[in-house]
Amino acid sequence: MKRYSIVILLFALSACDLKYNTEKYGNEGNTNNRLATKAAIPAAPKKKAASPIIGERVNGKAILRDQPNGQPIVTLLDYVPVRAAKLQKDWYPVNIDFDITPEEYRKPLFRKGRKLEVNGRPAGTLEKDIRLPVATNGEKMWATIEGYVDKKSVRSGSIIETALTTFLNQHKGRSIQDMEPFIHNFQLEEEKVLKPYKMYFNYESGIDDPSPLYRLALIFQGQQLIGVLHSRPLTLDGSTARRLQRGFTINYLPGIDQTLRDDFATKFNKFILTVD
Known part of the structure; x- marks a missing residue:
């Protein structure tokens, strides 16, 4: 789904492993953070908020291969951020962007032994000569490597579905504020x-798809969480699952009225069928 389609339709329709090495690559945080409670005490100096988690994290040293059990492409260091697609028989298809120089941008041939960096931090080493697609946003330049890593090479706590299950088990509140x-x-x-x-x-x-659809969505009515929409396997204790259009499932939380369930399902199915 193209993000532009979502924007247009919007106007038209009116703990886990993450506690380690936090902010090493400048884009991760801790899912166990709690909101500050109200108290009649002097305000403490403001601290910089933890940076968001973008993508999954490597668990220990990992080998990125050209196919499951295939030839090594890159040796990745612990906690390097990657983007992982759906698990395929104990292997994750992943890709990773690493920093490159202007010369490499012009001639994107990378040699075996080249050290990789992500946002200026050591990330791994190339294990073969390889040509790669490159890109720039005008401020920085990067190359993208795609391949496969085995299941155990991805930290389970950095997988959003696993992290959500853990968070809901550890936190009883279900308001937007509780979920912040x-x-x-x-x-x-x-x-x-x-x-x-x-x-x-x-x-x-x-x-797998250059115009991706939703992966996971928290669904609120008013200020209260009523369910979780997802495209990958997800288990929530006490929830009731319902299949929706285009391969989605929603798990409704306990106690959600049937009329409300039907209303959301109808609205979502109608909406998602109009999205490219």
Whole structure:
């Protein structure tokens, strides 16, 4: 799904492993953060908020291969951020962007033994000569490597579905305020296209589809969480699952009225069938 399509339709329709090495690559945080409680005490100096989690994290040293059990492309260091698609028989398709020089941008041939950096931090070493696609945003330049890593090479706590299950088990509140640490740490985007419902979501990785649909979305009515929409396997204790259009499932929280469930399902199915 193209993000532009979502924007246009919006106007038209009116703990886990993450506690380690925090902010090493400048884009991760801790899913166990709690909101400050109100108290009659002097305000403490403001601290910089933890940076959001973008993508999954490597667990220990990992080998990125050209196919499952294939030839090594890169040796990745612990906690390097990657983007992972759906698990395929114990292997994750992943890609990673690393920093390059202007000369490499002009001639994108990279030699075996080249040290990789992500946002200026050591990230790994190339294991073969390789040509790669490159890109720039006018401020920095990068190359993208795609391949496969085995399941155990990705930290389970950096996988949003696993992290959400852990968060909900550890936190009893289900309001937007209660969920704010999770929303912030996974940099979920807000959307109000399905009024009166509000969604906080992220997209699929884009590895398999250049116009990805939703991966996971927290669904609120008013200020209260009523369910979780997802495209990958997700288990929530006590929830009731319902299949929706285009391969989505929503898990409704306990106690959600059937009329409300039907209303959201109808609105979402109608909406998602109009999205490219």
